[in-house]
Every structure is written in structure tokens, then in C-alpha cells.
Amino acid sequence: MEYSEILRRVVSILTQSLAWNEQLQSDPTGVNPPRPDGTLNELVREMIPSRFAVPEDATPQQVASALAEELIPAIHQMAGAFTLAFVQLAAYHDEDQRAMTAGDVLRELALRAEEFGEP
Template sequence: MQRAEVLKRVIGILTEAEEIRRAAEAGEEEGGSEFGSSVVTQMLNEMLPAIRVPADATPQEVARLVASALGPALQTMVAGFTLAFSSLAMAHDSGQSDISSAEVLQTLAFQVEAGLFDEGP
């Protein structure tokens, strides 16, 4: 998955989490705690590559295959969440009370779509 796609997915997950939280607080939806497992599982299934391990692979070979396959994907995911967190934190720290977290994420999504974060894996 390309970096921009990961960033878009991270923004989508955070936006969905906010909607689920609001619905749970309003009593509209049960199972707010299930968000953690269902959304995270879906995200990992979408973002992490499949790993093929030969049947005769040694434990060291398995470790190398897993690390080389998952390392870049995990690094990109963490970078995406870090960017989103930083954007939300900067808006909060600036004291802007007229902008919601959803608006911050929407602005970030527009920046991603415009290619602002295309560099890198």
C-alpha cells in the first residue's frame, strides 16, 4: 500500500472512531469497546502485506521474512498516525475552538489528496 493510501486509511479510521464514540456517548450504538477489535483488525488486514513462508524455513528465515515484510508497512502506519496526531495536537494547542477534530482530519485528507505527502514509502 502506498504512503498516501495509508494516510487516507489512517484518517478514515480516526474519523470512524470519532463517529462511533459520538454514537456511543449518545446511546445510539452499543459495543463502543468492540471498535478496538473490529476496526483495528480491518485496518491490519488491509494495510499489512501477506507473508509467504516456505514450509522448510528455519526460525531465523521466518523471522527475517516477517521483519522484511512487516517493517516498512508498520513504519508507514506509525508515520500516518503520528502525522494525524500531530495535526490534531497542533490545532488543539493553537487554541482554535472554532475547528473540530473532524475538520482537522478533513483538511489533512485534502492535503494528502493534493499530493503533499507523496514522498517516501
């Protein structure tokens, strides 16, 4: 999966989290908490490889190595995308950009996803 696609999924995760936070803030009693619909799980699942090539006679160590070989790059890309989103949000916060909401920053980041190379 291209890094820009991963970045867009991370932005989607953060945007959904912002929406849930807004719901929680609008109902401080907690009577109607936001209910996850599986969207976040699906977005994360899409970023993680689901098929691994492992020989039939592989030892447990070989299976673990094959899994690590596939998972570590995906986790690295996800961590890079979350870090980039955090840095962008923090920069706007530190600049006291009150005209832009966190949602605005995330939308801009999603639109510019193609500009960012691999982390």
C-alpha cells in the same frame, strides 16, 4: 502501498473512532454501545502485507526474518501516519482553533495526503 493511501486509511480509522466516541458520549448509560463492524480490522489488514516469499526449506529464523523484512516497513509507515495525524490534531488544539473540529482536521489531512512524502 503508497504512503498517501496509508495516511487515508489512518484518517478513516481515526474518523471511525471519533464517531464511536460521539455515540458513547450521546449514551452515557452505555446501554447501546457502538458495535464494531469489521471496518477497522479491514483497514489495518489492507496496510499490512499478507503474502511473504519464504523458501520451502526455510528455518524458523529465516521465516521470522522474512516476516520482519515485510512487516517492519509497513508498521513504520502506519506509525508515521498516526504520528502525523496526531501532530496535526494537536497543532489545531494548541492553536485553540475552535472553528475546526477534529473531524474537520482529519478531512483536511485526507485531502492533503498526496502532499506528504514517506515518513
